[in-house]
Amino acid sequence: MADTQNECLQPPSRTGSPPSAGLDEQDLVRRLQLGQEWACNTLVCQYQDRLLKIAYGITLDHEESREIVQDVFVSAITRISRLRESASLGSWLRKITVNACLNWKRKWKRRFKWGHTPLEPDTEFMVYHKACQGETPESRLREKEQEKALATAVGRLPEKIRVVFVLNTLEGLSYKQISHTLGIKEGTVSSRLYRARKMILDDLATNTDYSKGSPA
């Protein structure tokens, strides 16, 4: 289970039906409750990208999001018995991840005066990688710069607004689902999303030449 990226262990044949892409969620939960190792691996394979997106969207930090998602999986597997039968595994994991992201920040703020400088990963490599897929390096680099400015603007949003924006943008949740996940009213979700978009556009107009160019 140490190396989980893009690798799923197959179950031993004696354990019955193998997990597939369309593995029944209830079956997965039942096997997790039995402590089957390949069920743990299947859980990680199925949900790691989704949870990493949420965690990175909120923290905007590679190391923090990696540690948070690792903790979420460990916590979810060991506490799987607490998952109610009627609840969806995906929503449960999403809720744990959002809470873990918010608690992580609060914990460190309380204990330390915290300054963190995440350095960007190898952007040139990613530009080259995308260029190989048919885009010119120049247009891709320009696009990357715009996306980076966008992420910086998202990072400046107040935490409450950012969480709503991340759940809407990265998870594609409806206002009702977000209100259920965060325990707030749908009207609040609507106004926070509008404020997020307005603040991001204002930020881009102030700090970049975005307003002069076409957004598309």
Add this chain to the structure above:
Amino acid sequence: MRPCKRYTQEFISRFVDDEISRADHEKFVRHMADCPACAHTAERFKYISQGFGHHIDDQILNIKLQLPPAPLKPEQGWKIGNKGLGLKLATLGTAAIILAAALVPWPGSKKAEPSAIVNSVDTYGSSVIIIDTLETQHTIIWFSET
């Protein structure tokens, strides 16, 4: 470009999220054909979501999880009626006493201040953490390869 007075930006935000009625949706689509201001706002709102989504997709490619090598076992819930109930109650009682002692301020105690200042720098392959303790004025520099 003159802003539109007919539709608010919050309405356009809801339109982008497909959170308005079908009738309102069709009405607004017809309106956008004659209102460049609303069309531009809707386009920019959509761009924000798409651009941020692409950025996150690129970023998470660089994150590799490292989970414990041993199989994780789900915890077994407590069952009332098992032997050792007295021990469990004693544990709960002790935890409650410790919690109460931690929450009640001691006479003459000062408000807690940060015990250290931590600065960290991450790269894809390594990270550096610098910890300055305020009271003893020590500096600890910690380098690790990830």
